[in-house]
Amino acid sequence: MKATVTIPLLLGSLAASTHAIGIRFCTDANFHGTCGTYNLPRNTCWNVPRPANDKISSLDTLGANCIFYKDAYCKGPSFKANGKKPTIPANMNDKISSVKCT
Numbered sequence: 001m002k003a004t005v006t007i008p009l010l011l012g013s014l015a016a017s018t019h020a021i022g023i024r025f026c027t028d029a030n031f032h033g034t035c036g037t038y039n040l041p042r043n044t045c046w047n048v049p050r051p052a053n054d055k056i057s058s059l060d061t062l063g064a065n066c067i068f069y070k071d072a073y074c075k076g077p078s079f080k081a082n083g084k085k086p087t088i089p090a091n092m093n094d095k096i097s098s099v100k101c102t
Helices: 002-017
Strands: 020-028 032-041 058-071 075-085 098-101
Touching: 020 098
Parallel strands: none
Antiparallel strands: 020 032, 020 058, 058 075, 058 098
8 A cells, every 4th residue: 555655656756847848949930931839858858850850940948948959869069048039040040959948
């Protein structure tokens, strides 16, 4: 009986610490082109899926603090963003492959 009480409490605390974060990506500047909203885990490196990988020109972190990376697995050149970015740094335009948000 004690184990059944401990396990749900442990799972509940893990779920609270890994809340999903919503991020919106668009293929063109100023939130034009093809756009999509993705839910990603907090404090975890997330590789951008194929439809958006290396095609992002504007984004909205929806209030989260994020670091965007040129390479998969949160490697390579990066930049930080919070909120709406109708344009992103020229050296990262159409080059984002991964992101980590807090």
